[in-house]
């Protein structure tokens with residue numbers, strides 16, 4: 252039940268938003284309380300916005316009533332930055348428009364466009380967007396830009412920060428700025444002179460201190476998404492350019508991104524890959540600087556535990572199980588404009604690595620079926636841990652970066668530290684060219700002792716990354732709540748003070764995604780941990796990544812597969828614990844339509860799920876279990892007369908086909924729509 256200011260917020264927005272886009276019932280708020288991270292916050296109100304005017308209106312009401320607001324795109328964030336216990340502003344089914352400029356050197360994208368869709372639009376021109384997170388098939392432009400997400404190939408040269416051309420942004424005070432439009436820039440300069448003056452002063456302060464300016468530049472030679480994009484202060488002169496680059500990586504804490512225009516990058520058509528296998532991780536890391544000097548597009552490091560996690564799985568190379576104990580792999584990809592250039596590149600790489608000890612001879616392949624097989628090893632790593640974990644535990648992927656020349660030492664240190672904290676089963680892999688290592692492990696947050704063990708390990712990792720290597724604590728995934736307590740540890744007091752000022756310049760009332768990026772609570776990363784109780788073996792391996800959502804036919808009508816699973820988990824938890832029967836029956840009642848009756852059970856979700864879950868199968872199973880005596884009798888009758896039923900259905904479908912031939916597609920579409 253809403254109360255206080257939330258009740259008033261709801262009342263004031265009710266005339267503007269239809270009930271289907273202004274939600275506050277038990278089931279919807281629970282369903283929207285989950286993102287891909289291991290944090291849960293249940294919003295009081297969920298607002299699905301479709302236009303800039305609606306965003307401005309929501310921000311105005313939130314300001315008037317001092318209510319915090321969090322923006323949500325696809326909710327695939329891993330650090331807890333897209334959940335809220337206040338107002339969650341969701342992009343809904345809108346924000347999908349795009350404009351391709353000229354010969355596709357630029358593309359303007361609304362924040363609800365899925366990254367892979369943007370690339371599909373650009374593919375005919377031989378172009379793509381720069382940022383390439385592994386989640387690109389689900390993640391949306393709003394989240395990609397706000398997290399400054401990146402992946403295997405884009406490095407630090409082609410991320411959102413580097414490829415941003417212009418942006419439409421709505422600031423927390425409701426002002427709209429279009430940085431591509433000179434009139435909008437001029438109007439903004441007049442209306443926000445004080446704000447721009449403060450940003451300018453901050454930039455001067457950063458530039459005038461040589462040690463600070465060089466520290467900022469140095470830290471962005473590595474991948475870094477810890478804290479705000481301080482490089483904006485030293486890279487640009489015009490405060491409006493500073494402003495739009497600060498929005499990149501701001502994790503929805505500085506304002507709303509209503510459109511991004513990217514400079515696109517070439518998508519080279521010819522590719523070759525090789526799996527280079529070294530006797531140990533130090534050997535693999537020593538090869539990285541040699542590869543960096545060649546024309547390589549991706550170099551993915553995988554330790555022995557990673558390779559072991561996928562060996563024996565369908566489609567994996569047969570030699571994996573027989574590899575010696577310490578083996579480490581570099582999966583190398585090179586791309587070129589034509590076959591001749593590709594051949595040159597392969598020869599150069601092979602030459603550079605010649606003489607290094609390897610477990611198997613180095614062999615490049617440019618046959619798509621063969622290199623896709625190699626890349627399936629890498630793609631299978633995270634899901635394999637997710638699928639094999641004990642029910643009730645969560646899977647965590649951490650994301651640190653080290654200076655490349657010290658990668659070997661750092662990887663060994665990290666392994667030893669994980670072992671010392673009882674995380675021996677963790678797998679270690681990452682984007683070696685950037686010194687970016689991910690470690691994936693399973694974690695039980697159900698017992699205080701386990702939370703303490705996690706806390707001790709994170710404390711040790713952050714100390715090691717910062718003090719020994721001056722690395723980054725979040726290379727790609729954003730600070731969120733997970734690393735917010737450690738931003739000052741990584742950056743130091745002077746740079747952290749700049750970040751706090753940035754937040755107060757944009758959002759003086761602190762209402763936009765509070766607790767994310769800047770959080771004074773040293774224990775914030777250990778609070779609001781998400782329970783993952785057992786619900787049903789069909790879905791217990793779900794990691795709530797949200798990759799299924801983009802394919803779900805009911806996503807804009809009721810619930811998505813991830814949300815169905817979150818609801819089933821909570822209902823099951825309440826049932827087992829015997830807690831709050833009123834809440835349980837409210838959830839069960841609401842689930843009947845939103846979870847059950849509107850699920851198409853078509854299995855499309857399984858095609859995108861990294862652990863292969865078909866949520867439709869769960870719903871069918873629930874229907875079977877919940878079926879009444881009458882429906883069982885009807886089913887039995889149907890089964891006894893299956894031949895007759897099939898003949899009748901065939902006749903009916905033939906009738907539809909005949910009507911289609913007679914009336915044409917337009918009339919049929921109209922009739923079907925009606």
Ligand SMILES: Cc1cc2nc3c(=O)[nH]c(=O)nc-3n(C[C@H](O)[C@H](O)[C@H](O)COP(=O)(O)OP(=O)(O)OC[C@H]3O[C@@H](n4cnc5c(N)ncnc54)[C@H](O)[C@@H]3O)c2cc1C
Nearest residue numbers: 324325326327328385386391393394397400401502503508
């Ligand atoms: C299995 C898996 C693999 C992943 N691999 C990668 C990877 O390789 N590289 C990587 O960088 N990340 C990766 N991620 C993390 C995540 O997918 C990316 O950061 C992604 O870009 C987030 O996009 P999203 O649409 O889900 O955004 P959301 O999670 O919805 O939001 C992300 C942030 O942006 C803010 N936001 C959203 N829309 C707007 C807007 N319009 N205006 C202002 N702020 C907004 C939100 O408040 C939030 O802070 C991975 C995640 C998973 C689950």
